[in-house]
Amino acid sequence: MDTTLTLAFDRSAERIDQLPASRAEVAIVGRSNVGKSSLLNAVAGVAGLARTSKTPGRTRLLNCFVTDRGATVLDLPGYGYAKVSASERAQWRVRLGTYLREREALVMTIVLVDGEVGPTALDVQLLEWMREFSVPFTVVATKHDKVRSSKRVRRRRELAAGVGLDESEVLWVSAVTGVNIDRLRARIDGWLHDPSL
Ligand SMILES: Nc1nc2c(ncn2[C@@H]2O[C@H](COP(=O)(O)OP(=O)(O)OP(=O)(O)O)[C@@H](O)[C@H]2O)c(=O)[nH]1
Numbered sequence: 110m111d112t113t114l115t116l117a118f119d120r121s122a123e124r125i126d127q128l129p130a131s132r133a134e135v136a137i138v139g140r141s142n143v144g145k146s147s148l149l150n151a152v153a154g155v156a157g158l159a160r161t162s163k164t165p166g167r168t169r170l171l172n173c174f175v176t177d178r179g180a181t182v183l184d185l186p187g188y189g190y191a192k193v194s195a196s197e198r199a200q201w202r203v204r205l206g207t208y209l210r211e212r213e214a215l216v217m218t219i220v221l222v223d224g225e226v227g228p229t230a231l232d233v234q235l236l237e238w239m240r241e242f243s244v245p246f247t248v249v250a251t252k253h254d255k256v257r258s259s260k261r262v263r264r265r266r267e268l269a270a271g272v273g274l275d276e277s278e279v280l281w282v283s284a285v286t287g288v289n290i291d292r293l294r295a296r297i298d299g300w301l302h303d304p305s306l
């Protein structure tokens with residue numbers, strides 16, 4: 110009963126008004142290097158669909174992927190990249206805020222938190238902001254493979270507490286080993302293709 114999710118690259122947009130019409134959209138956000146593009150590739154089962162890099166700040170555009178049923182997934186630029194100028198950072202905050210509040214198709218925002226590093230101040234700020242504006246979100250922790258198994262129980266508890274959620278509400282995945290990728294894919298498919306939406 111494995112779900113498949115067919116995703117194809119649609120476009121890279123500089124601005125929100127350049128995004129395509131969509132029946133439902135899931136956005137992937139999180140700090141630079143947290144693993145957004147890698148996660149998208151793992152979920153789609155296509156290596157190299159979204160560009161990944163060891164260099165933070167690789168994704169500078171809104172990269173849009175479309176399913177075979179006209180729904181979309183957005184791979185967004187990361188925040189918190191030190192080498193970006195203060196003005197560019199401020200501009201990105203405004204753009205992300207506008208996108209999250211105004212994109213009508215947006216049904217779910219996946220906020221990625223680095224499972225090895227834990228939530229950063231910027232992650233916590235973003236989540237507070239999303240709660241305030243009632244933007245629907247799900248927190249997914251990344252890089253499960255990078256934490257030793259003896260430390261995982263504690264890390265999981267700390268991470269959930271750090272983002273103000275119950276442990277059961279945070280899915281911890283790895284794009285490398287594929288842990289929990291099937292579960293996440295099924296959830297994304299549900300959000301995108303729920304006939305009641
Ligand atoms: N070990 C491990 N490494 C990962 C995992 N996911 C991503 N990485 C690595 O983390 C680095 C950043 O991954 P990306 O997917 O490019 O991160 P991103 O969030 O898209 O980064 P930006 O586009 O710069 O915002 C790369 O070196 C990946 O190989 C994971 O689950 N496990």
Ligand SMILES: [Mg+2]
Pocket residue numbers: 145146147160161167168184
């Ligand atoms: Mg990226």
